[in-house]
Amino acid sequence: MKKRIQNAMAIIVLTALGASAAVVEQWTFEGATPNIGTNGMDQDQWTTTAPNSVPSAGVLRYATDGNGNSEPMAGGAIDPSTIDAVVLTIDLTDMNIGNQVVFQFGQTGGAGNMEVEFNTFANNQFTLDVEGGGTTLSPAAILDQDDFAGAIPLSVEVTWDFANNLMSYDVTGSATDSQSIAADLSGITSINNFRPRGGTMQADGTYLDLDTITIETVIPEPATLGLVAAFGGGILFIRRRFLI
Numbered sequence: 274m275k276k277r278i279q280n281a282m283a284i285i286v287l288t289a290l291g292a293s294a295a296v297v298e299q300w301t302f303e304g305a306t307p308n309i310g311t312n313g314m315d316q317d318q319w320t321t322t323a324p325n326s327v328p329s330a331g332v333l334r335y336a337t338d339g340n341g342n343s344e345p346m347a348g349g350a351i352d353p354s355t356i357d358a359v360v361l362t363i364d365l366t367d368m369n370i371g372n373q374v375v376f377q378f379g380q381t382g383g384a385g386n387m388e389v390e391f392n393t394f395a396n397n398q399f400t401l402d403v404e405g406g407g408t409t410l411s412p413a414a415i416l417d418q419d420d421f422a423g424a425i426p427l428s429v430e431v432t433w434d435f436a437n438n439l440m441s442y443d444v445t446g447s448a449t450d451s452q453s454i455a456a457d458l459s460g461i462t463s464i465n466n467f468r469p470r471g472g473t474m475q476a477d478g479t480y481l482d483l484d485t486i487t488i489e490t491v492i493p494e495p496a497t498l499g500l501v502a503a504f505g506g507g508i509l510f511i512r513r514r515f516l517i
Contacts, residue, residue: 292357297488298347298467302333312347316469319483324475328482332366335374336480341469343379350381351464351490357436358491359464361389364484365427369418370399371477375470376486383407383461389431389442391481403440405433406456410440416448426484432491433458 298310300319307327308319318341321327326334351359361376370391377388384407394400398414416427427446433456434441441453467488474480 292491293494294360294489294491297351297490299485299487300483301331301485302483303331307333310347314344314347314467315342316344316467317342318469318471329366331484333483334367334480335469335471335483336474338471338473338475341471343466343468345466346464346488353435353458353461353464356490356492358432358434359387360433360487360489360491361431362485362487362489363389363429363431363481364486365429365482366484367480367482368399368427369478369480371474371479373472374474374479374481375472377468377470378464379466379468380461381463381465383458385409387433387461387464389429401429401431401442401444403431403442403454405440406438406458406460408440408454408456410442410452410454410456412450412452415444415450420447435459435461 296311298312298314300307300310300316302319305321307321308316310316318337318339319325319333319335321333324336326336328334353359359378363376368391370393372393374391375388377386380387383405385404387405388403390402390404392400392402394414397418399416399418400412400414401410403410427444427448430443430445432439432441435458438456438458439453440456440458442451444450472479
């Protein structure tokens with residue numbers, strides 16, 4: 274009986290590991306104001322004003338120099354102690370990286386910035402640098418940009434995992450790659466804002482054709498927490514009834 278009770282308690286613990294994602298902000302780059310996210314965050318660089326353009330419906334060719342707004346997080350600052358992870362997903366239809374494009378979170382505490390960099394590597398290839406906790410995940414080149422013949426989709430999902438102190442990325446589409454690295458994210462106490470940084474995009478011809486950008490938090494699954502609450506008392510009762 275004791276073994277059965279231990280097994281039942283283990284099942285509940287494993288079930289409690291389930292989680293769901295909550296969208297903090299998303300840009301779909303549609304309509305006359307592509308800079309406005311679905312929850313109201315305004316990134317001033319993501320307008321249709323030249324040198325930006327609209328190569329196709331719902332796609333913004335982002336080619337503006339300099340730093341964008343450090344826009345406050347939609348819904349207020351994120352407290353990492355209440356979530357498992359932050360996920361940034363960047364969906365592209367085309368790109369040309371002459372130098373560097375950066376997507377950066379503003380934070381309180383912790384070493385280094387939480388950011389992802391699209392960088393040139395060598396021979397017209399590019400790499401992703403994922404940073405956080407004073408650590409950089411900087412793999413070898415992911416894609417030869419000569420393979421881009423226009424409108425070739427690429428999805429980049431970058432995760433800062435606070436529950437396990439990890440950073441990772443997952444690239445799918447016209448290139449595939451997935452890597453992770455240990456990073457001490459424990460010192461970050463608040464994630465306050467988000468901005469793009471374009472460097473010298475006009476001078477070097479860099480652009481990204483943005484289809485969708487999404488910021489999400491990974492949070493405990495409410496239904497799972499309810500299950501734990503419902504059965505936790507029962508397990509304690511059974512334990513007392515048969516083990517004491």
